[in-house]
Each structure stands twice: as structure tokens, then as C-alpha cells.
Amino acid sequence: MTSYDQIWETFLNNCETSDFDVPQEEEDIYKSIRNAILHFNNRLRDNLKADDSTETVNRELSEDDILILAHYLRYIFLLNKKTLFENTWQPFTNDVGIKNFGTQINSLNKSVAEQRDEIERLILNATVDYL
Template sequence: MLSYDNIWESFLENYEVEDVDLPHPDRIPSVIQNALRLFNNRMRTKAICNNASEMVEGLSGEDDLILLAHYIKLVQLINSKVFYEKLYNPFAADVGVRNFKTQLDSLNNSVKEQEKLIDEIIFNAMEDFI
């Protein structure tokens, strides 16, 4: 089993941002649950979050820990991109379309790189039966 604290610490080690950009501490369990849903969907597992014990049941090991942390990071990057689009898109003409497009392209690249990294982690975690 993986503890919420271990998952969150792993996420923080892989996602260096200002504290203001992190979810409120009260939301940490729901952020982990969301990442677990994405993990379960991708890996076809049935792991569950136990909020009472703050543990994820059905997962263990470094591969699962790293993957959950990176799913949290992916969601944070997507949320940052959506926030940026909604906040600055109405003012794009005023602040300069080139700058807006450059920043948006950068955020899109970050999301794509994170998705690629998740694919690599899954590939590396697969057992070789040869």
C-alpha cells in the first residue's frame, strides 16, 4: 500500500513550483483520488483510496508511486494550461498574440512531454517475459 504522504512527497519532488500554484492541502486527497482514477483507467487496475487511513490499497512499489506522482503532475499542467487560456485569451490582442501563443505553446509542450514520460514509465515498468 502507498500512503498519501509518500505519493504527495513524490509529486513535489517531480513538480517544482511556487506553493501558491499547488492545490490547497485540504484538496490533496481528492487530487490523489483523481490521479488514481487515471492510473486505474490506464493500467486496468482496481486500486482504491482509503481516506480514513490515507492509504492507496492495491498498489505498492516504486513504479506505482512514480506513476501516480506523474499523473498528478500531468493534471496540474493541464489545469495550468486551461487557466492560462481562460485568463489571457480575452486579452491576447492587448498583451500581444505572439507572446500569448508562445506561452500557450510552451504549456502544450509541457503537457505532451509529461504524457510521453508517463508512457516511458509504463513501458519501463513492464515485465519482460522473454
């Protein structure tokens, strides 16, 4: 069975983000992995299950699957970062003089789109191997 550590290490090695955005507490890491598994299952029509007590998923994952999960973790972090930024700063853009709000939102939107495209590329690459 694949461990949470394998998934998390792959995420950290492939999807560099600031320490501020990455959960540090064990329970928050578990929640993040479970959420990525939900997205993975939905997109791939899979039935992967997480077990926090053993810190594993219910089967041995291929390298492709681990990489896809790692990128789903980053995708979710980027979406959350974008939503937080919008909700925090949009109401105050005129009051505090944030002139580059639109530029920052466009940059976050581009990062989210690029990550989504990368996930689709990884899925396609993994699928091609099975054909």
C-alpha cells in the same frame, strides 16, 4: 498499504512545480491524489482505491506505481494550468496587449506532451520488468 504521504512526497521530489499551482489544503491534496488514481486506473486498467480516512490506498504500491502516480499528479496540474491560462487570457489578448500568448500556450502544450510521454515511458519501463 501505501500512504498518501508517500505519493505526495514522491510528487514533490520528482515533479517540481510552483507553490501557487500545488494544493496546500489537506482536502485539496486528497482530491488531487484521488484524481491521479482515476487516471492511473484508466490507463493501466487497474482497480486502485483511495481511502481518505486512513490516508492510504488499498494495497502496497511498487516504486514504479508510486512514480507513475506522482507524474499523473503533475500531468493533471499542467493540464489545469494550461486550461486556466487559455480561458483567462485568450479573450483579452488584443485588449491588454499580450504579445506572447501563443508562445506561452505552445510552451504549456509542450510541457503537457512531455509529461504525457514521461508517463508512457515509466509505464513501459514497469511493463518490461514484468515480461
